[in-house]
Amino acid sequence: MSESGDLQDWRSDLIRSIGLGVAYYVAAQLSLRLALVGENITPLWPPTGIALVGFLLRGRRLWPGVAIAAFAVNLPISATPVAAAVTAVGNTLAPLAAATLLLRVGFRPQLDRLRDALAIVFLAALGSTLISATIGATTLVVSGAIRQEQFPGAWSVWWAGDAMGILVVAPFLLTLTTIREHPLPRGWKILEAIALLGVLVGISFLSVVTDLPILFVVFPVLGWAAWRFQQPGAAPAALLVSLFATWAAVEGRGLFGGRSLADEMFTLQMFNAAVAFTSFFFAAVVSERLRSRQALEEAAGELEERVRERTTDLSTANERLAEAQALARLGSWEWDVGSGAVYWSLEMYRIHGLRHDDGPITFESAIELAVHDDQVRIQANVARALEERQEVIPDIEYRIVRPDGSTRTLYGKARAIRSTDGSVKRMVGTVQDLTERRELEREQRIAETLQQALLPERLPQLVGISLAARYVPAEEGSAAGGDWYDVIELPDGGVALVIGDVAGHGTEAASVMGQVRMAVRAFSLEGHAPGVVVGRVHDLLRSLYEGEQMVTMFYLVVDPTTWEATMVNAGHPPPLLLDPGGGATYLESPTGLPVGLNWSLPYEESIAVLRPGAALVLFTDGLIDRRDVQVDEGLERLREAAKDNVEMDIDRLCGMLLDALVPADASDDVAILAARLDPVQERLSLHIPADPARLRSVRRNIGRWLSGHGVPKSDAEDIILASSEACANSIEHAYGPGQGAVDIEAEVAGGEVTIVVRDAGRWRSSRNGDRGRGLPLMEACMDTCTLTRGDAGTEVKMQRRVPRSPSA
């Protein structure tokens, strides 16, 4: 492949070499007719120009064609074949050297740069041709063709001929090869070209056929050609004029008439040189000017395009900024302290309830919008910044009154910009409208406070049932809801556990929750059955809110004697039962509709028997509801989280479940109430603050404990009365209001119940006759009753024998 490729290259090189040689030979024969010295020195030697162009465009390897053609030209006119060969070597070397030098300096055949014109004149035309002139003239002398004293003349004519051959012919040929790169003249320009040619030929022809010395008139015409058509016009014109001038010189016409050969020769060379310089330089300079003008225009166009793009970008950015300001409710301003000019962004006007065309804003008019106290604060900040030349101005939250009378809460940030002398020349800043955010926060704070206030302050201390609870408000941004829980000690010794969720959020839901919670308590304490309690709550809510307020709740009463749980479900998730032996299961019961809506059906009770040690976890849907999780899946997740921790301390259990199931950014609030049924203890120990309100709890606890031990009801009631009396005595007599504590200890042993009540206060005798009835009552209720008073306090010890109840 590569061999055949090389072969092809070689062949095409051979053909080109022959072509170049033929062209060289033909041109040489034509120009020899113009020989001025002997038969082989002519004033214009185009073959050198042809050889140079051939080497430049097709490569210097075509030299053999030129060498052979030169030999062929010189052989008939030289004294010996050797002389012809030596002359041919000089004729070949000259264009080769010229091509080498031009390629080295980065010559462009378009000739449209000044440096290309300089290069072809000095390096090629005047420089390289020294070689051929010197070799040729020396050969003439050595071979005896001319005499030795003729050498300078012969040398100079030879040199000038070769130089002119390059100067006149090379640009013309180069222009022809690059003609496609130039746009063809059109319209009037064609006429102009024809006119140009006509004038040029006319003048030249006149100067040849007449004796009028008018050849110099061609110069303005050459300038015309170069200016209007650049190299494609100048090169042919120069060639044309040079040919005519040479013809005129040979004929001895015009400028050249009546002179010696040397004068004639000198004049012709000078004329041709002037023609070449004029056309090439002028054309090259014009091209260069045109090109730089084009480059400038392109640059200007590009610049314009970029300015347009930047302008578009800027206006897009401005629109986006305005949109961002509107979204963030954030306005920006600038105040030129010196001139007093104030700039406000559009959003600033909107925030202040003003219109953009309401007239110019001044520092004073802007500040007047703030409420009085805030005006003072803002002015103080600004004054301090101006006086103390501070750049940093403290942020400020302040309120304004809009022209329509509404109040807005704003947050201002500002910065001073100092001039070179340190004084404050401008202030810039932003103002954000926080009104909605602050209102939302306030609303949320109130709702949360209300919610917390409405939940039990603390859970009751119950004997036989441990309790734990958690309430977690929803994450900031979403308002607190109406979740609640409650534990109610019932008159008959049972304990009611309640959990519920008022539909809706915020203060309204929280206040409804408060009402529902109190209603549940009240109906429970009246001693109604669970189904009745929930039914009455439903009726009450329905009448209060006309069926518009929905509440889900789960109500469960534990009987501490039988461990029976009686429950009613009003549209609420079922509680989780943690059985020490049986893992974690949901307490299944018929689910009724939520309370409060417009319908009327009885609430169905169901009963489950629990085992001592079991725990119940009641919760609201915040614990199981996740946006990405179905309800069943949520229930299963809770069961999974609890099932391996059935015996965990219930307070820890509540915390663990919250951590495991509720994300930090929960959107709903969560309530959990957990209760564990403790096995009956032999000894009972209670510690209560000296507060009459706690007596009820003492009675309930002792009651549950006694019934857990199977003490019959009538005996239990007497023991409860005596215990409560003893505590009341301690609270009433031992302490002033709100101080101290009372300890109660109870024990069942050998068919006898022992109750000990202690306080740390001093026994004060009763102040009127009706008092002091407690002790006789205690004595009447118990078998023995001993009162011990000491410095450390008072102790009442009471005992009563009890029969075993049939069930125990």
Place this chain on the structure above:
Amino acid sequence: MSDLASFAVVKADEIVVGSLSGEIDLSNAKELESQIENAVPNTALGMVLDLSELTYLDSSGIRLLLSLAGRLRWRGQDLVLATPPESRCRRVLSLAGIERSVMLETTVDAARARLKDPSA
């Protein structure tokens, strides 16, 4: 007002019939006393207090009833308590020996009759 006990006027003609329910102890006795006394106008013959719904009563409750009886008597009015036999309240009242100072009947009707004719 504590949710422990409540007082309600059932009927008010020449005799005021009131009902106490819930539990009376040190925490709520004083408050209840003034509430009950205020329910009896000066023009009334006296008061019948129904204790059948009362589930617990301690010495504070006894003091309340004795004090109430004394104040009404000072105004020339009588107090009759209605409490079923064998009830928890009845036992406490007996233990405290209250029969000596305050009239006791088993039903509201008997109490009303007693009030109209104290000698009967």
